[in-house]
Amino acid sequence: MKFISILILLLSLTNLNAGEVAYESPYIEDSKALDDLHSVKSLLSSSNTHSLIKLQTSVKSQKSRGTCTMFTSIGLLEHLLIRERGYDKELDLSEEWLEYLIMTSKTSEGSSTSRNLKAIFNYGVVYEATLPYIGERWRALVDSPLAVKRCGEFSGMRLESCLLGHRDPYLLSMSDEEILETGDLNFIEIRNESRLLKDEIVEGILPLKKSYKIRKLSEVKRDLKEGRSVIVGMKLYYGSWNHSKTDKLSIQKRDKRKWYEGIVTYPEMGSVDRRISGKEGGGHSLILVGYDDERVITSKMLMEDGTWKEFSYKGVYYFKNSWGVRGSGRDFSLDGVSYPGYGMISQKYLHEFGSFYTIPKN
Template sequence: MKTKLILITLLSLANTNVMADDNAFLDSAYTHLIHPKTSLITNKALASKNDIEEAMTFQTPVRSQQSRGTCSIFSATAYVETLMIQNEFFDQSLDLSEEWLQYTSVRGRSSDGSSAPSNFSAAKKYGMAMEATLPYVGVDWTKSETLLSKQRCAELTGLSLKSCQITHFDPSLLLKQDADINDQDFVTARTEALNFKNEYLTTTNSNYYLYEVETIKTRLLDGKAVILEIDFYYGAWNHRGGAELGIERNMDHWAQGIIGNPEPGSIDAVKSPSKPAGHSVLVVGFDDNKIVKIKTQMADGTSKTFTYKGVYYIKNSWGTDSFGADFEIDGVNYPGYGMITQKHANEDGSFFAL
């Protein structure tokens, strides 16, 4: 009996660690969302789905943001990578530095989290460096002190220290002369990013919002990805954060990358807003005829099954061995991807393109 109890305890701890280490970290709650409108006049000439097989040829591998709230940084980086591949400037081996974009977009702030408009503006102003030059560090320095964090941030105080812990570099470095910077990798990354900007990021567009559903789908039909940033509902995503709110988790749907909808009257719709957060993903496709059925907990103690028609296909930044590990489209496995009901995305999210 004692051996059995120990085994059960160990298994329980293992499961807890898996849930804690699924890299499903979130942004702070968004305040910039503008939900797209559906045209009153339906464009019947618009295809009901895009060529997802072709869209996947423009994608770089799914990456993991690890224990930092940098999902919007990853979606923006993935967007630029896709854009470069589609324009035939690079192939699918392209790997841009999320660390650089996080620094240029968030430097000087006292809290983590960003947004597509901010990230696009930073990329256009400061460019993009390569991952090999400035590798991503997945540790949250506001919670864990490391040797590297001591080296880069130890002499700073106040807001500069907080910013360094969030972005992993002294916020003043960006405007210093090369000779005044002791970190050669940073100097190389800055030069590399400036060259990238001048060569590839020459767009003059400054309004990144996509205001209509038809515009979003037209871009996807042309093979162009878009970014979705959305108010986060723990039940819809089957996220571990819903446990403390009493929201059940469907681990099959989690592994299959299925994201539902916070139905009015559901526990998800009632409880999730008390723990506000946001999440950002890259949208690579859609299928207006895809049917998703989801059993949902209601706040009155009952459960109901809802049927949704129409999904967007997304590329996430939580790695490939947890969320969406079993995700498939037409029998082809795309680990780390998923699908979100169009109802949830259109009603609770905002779409962006550079």
Template sequence: MGAIMKKLIIGLLSITALGQEAYLDAPYENLVHPVDNAKNIKSFNSVSNTKELISKVTSVKSQGSRGTCSIFSATAILEAMLIIKGYETKDVDLSEEWLEYLAMSTNGLKTTDGSYSYANFNAIKKYGMVSENTLPYISEDWSEGGFSSLKNERCSHLTGNYLKNCYLGHFDARLINSTLTALKDSEISGAQLVYDLIKEGKEFKKKVKFSNTSSQLYSTAEIKNYLSNGIPLTMGIDFFYGAWNHRKAAEYGIGRDASNWNEGIVGYPEYNSKDRTISRQHRAGHSVMIVGYDDNYVVTTNVLMNDGTYKEFNYKGVYFFKNSWGTSSFGATTKIGNEYYPGYGIITQKYANEMGSFYVLPVE
């Protein structure tokens, strides 16, 4: 008990040092959880070649102080698939800023952050993608206040929900629905840039082809089949602060394990735990890119229960994932095999399968 308390106290004391970049999506609705049928199929290896897949993935990035994790996971899987299919090399760097604008502006006039894989994939297929050099990511959430000349330039002419939307997408939402001719002649701030972005997106669409295969995966057999064949996936999941050892776990009185946070280990929100009870009162979602699995890997967690006691749990079977919270905080010392992968994470299959939804991006 002393060791458990020591780790949790360290977590409480470390709240200002850990997880400052760990921003989240709004809660996801209508997640489709996979049927766990892979254990009935003997042909699957118990461990996928995670390191081989990671070797074809671009570097870990940080979403900063914006709720854009699903944007980052969608961009990450697109970059990976372009590398795997031979369209690009590992130095490919695509624009999360562009995809966030599309997510905020092409699926209704959104006034809160957050998207999900299926919508992001559809936006990529419809509008194409642009490079990070063309439109670099802005890590600040403009809706949090403060002044910047670009924020004023892009959004000050708007009011109401259009203004709220501009703070999220960083452009006037009406621009994406304008014709190229109208954009070229427009005096609205950002119109000329959006004109160039749409043209670059059209060139991307000419080059990259997508199949009509469904993105949604419905079983763990499908999940492991793709991962075994070196194809990454995205996963959106209901967020539980204690399972992730998130900075707010300490704030909410759930308990936090600083060591597991540093090692990128994500447990499970046990029944009758503070985590399962309290996290549901502060709903959020998170999205990551899944790069492998290990059915034999055991995760051990110490969970604060509703009765005030701590209980140890062991979970066999994990997925490995690429996160979007940078490399110096969450997962700073994540270890897969005998190598370190800063910014990556390890999540129990129990949590992921029960509360996550998995997607594949069908690049031909």
């Protein structure tokens, strides 16, 4: 304990933090939705995106942690509470709690929407004010004084899970008396609130399902047309996003204007982006808030033969991101209305590389 106290003091003085910004999670591939759009004639060519954005909570930032699915899972639940229960848009549930729940049984970053929603069903939620999000990624104890305080006595898998979830994973299954012995009194309050909100918030709006996957693309657009958001998980193709790794991986010259405008195109066959990001790309998760089958976006891609080619894509999905409001999507607007932190992505990209999820109606 004396060693840990000294280490905490040294870290506080030197202010050692994990400074790398990592916008992605490990890519977890899932099956794609059936493309049945050609056989469904009843869908409108666009949804009311403005109305659906009004049913979202504020754009958050996952900062340097691979927690995008926590933000989309919590964001979707918040959206449905606003839409169906009349909650205020200021509702703010804790992504930190969900990340902790998932990491109690994991030693690596990344999760899936279905796994997250099952954890919420089983353990409930807490408010952000009760357990605020910590944007630091803890790779080792030296990354933060708080990491030393909370995880410094552990080793092996328990340490790995603690660093990822920012708290001792064993606390979840301990009795109140056992938790008192650890000295983490705050966790008892957190867990009590999660049980209370499980009854007040989760039950009645989140049914338990084996999978929350959407099987057909027509169902994705039907949900959006009816004013219900959808989650999509996908592989990141950096060049198509104009992500900072476009430069770092020497994919092609980065178009920062498109990055700030939140425009995501498509990794064409034969492009450098298709090859490099196909090998190096992580995963990401978004909340979809609309679609427009007539909207056209364009791109220029560096091809493997060294030439540049221009492409256009008809049909986009509109999305809410978890990268804050000062980077991707900073300048995004729709019909003259500014929505920082939102963006648009070609339907071709998501139909080929995306998997869709929803909380079904009870």
